[in-house]
Amino acid sequence: MLIKPPVDALIFDMDGTLWDAVETYAQSWNEYFKQHGITRHISKADIQGYMGLEAAAYLEKVLPANSIEERIAIYKEVVVIQYQLIAAVGGTLYNGVIEGLQALSKKYKLFIVSNCPAHTIHYFIQWANIGGLITDTVAHGQTGKPKCENIQLLIEKYTFQSPVYIGDTNGDAVQSRLAKVPFVFVDYGFGSSTDYVARFSSFTALADYFLAL
Template identity: 50%
Template sequence: MQKPDSLIFDMDGTLWDAVDTYANSWNLVFEKMSIQRVIGRDDLMQLMGMEGKKLTKVLMPNFDEDRAQGIYMDVNETRRQILPTSGGIMYDGVTEGIKQLATKYKIFILSNCAVGIIPLFISWAKIEDDITDSIAYGQNNMPKHHNMQLLIDKHHLKHPVYIGDTNGDAEQTRMAGIPFIFVTYGFGKTDDYALKFDDFKSLTKYYMSL
């Protein structure tokens, strides 16, 4: 595998854990709409990384598509409102590691989240000066492999890698034709990777040593 010129990171399960805040955003909307449903952390853990349209079908199977989509948009707006104060838990070594890696590589974030969530994460992590660009599923409702290609084309990347935590990430990265780097501490499992790391500090050390 060639030395990369850029590192494209997944967000949830790779850089931080904001599942409790995400669950709260669902529950606030359900409460407001008098929907007798409570979403727990475990409910969302199995769905992390899933595209929005698929997510709504799993969480709201009894609602027609338009109503489910409307609720989902309300959830995302609520999420944008509460994230700046509720935030999430940064994985050990991420903030310092991103700052180090940005001195050597172009750093990107690509996530299957709604519009506006990645900037809130970047602000929470205080890494505004370290991220070259980002793209979210909510910007175009396209799968990750498509959005990887958009970043590659826009920034003329020669040897990017995608770093994520689920088998879905591995599959999408393979479709994009670039190496997948697996972090084992996140939300998923896979055997399909070029490299794996058990913590962010070892990932940082490896890429800083190349």
């Protein structure tokens, strides 16, 4: 472990780090196809490997035959359905997330930075009932910026001196490095990485470590 105290903020990725809502995301695509009479079905496995990508790269994978303009128009409709489904059925929180966030919030300011649509984090927080635990959030869909710049937005806004970013993919590691923030890897999510300062196999283990730091 190369994390040295004091740490003054924990910035979390969302998908693959705090919860798994890929089944819900797939369902939103399938509902769109159904509404438009399109004979296509997307499974969780089809899009799981695309989690964490920025919108343009994600849509290129999901809608390779469509133009950029068509992808954007389709995704706007899909995202509206996604918000409705998250509010109704949510996803699956990883073990220990609620208890861990509750305990960590007493010691640290907690944040979420994700490459998701503009309001997905909001609906996630509402569904999980963790609004009182999270200080602020930034989504790629809000700013159109890469994750490294969104991390920097929070650093500048709150004048952090020693934050860390916690995520589940090598893309998160790359963006953390670009933001000049130590990357903490959780290996129970959607990706892999060898570029991290600390690695955890459960949210409980992560929370215990930072509580004891």
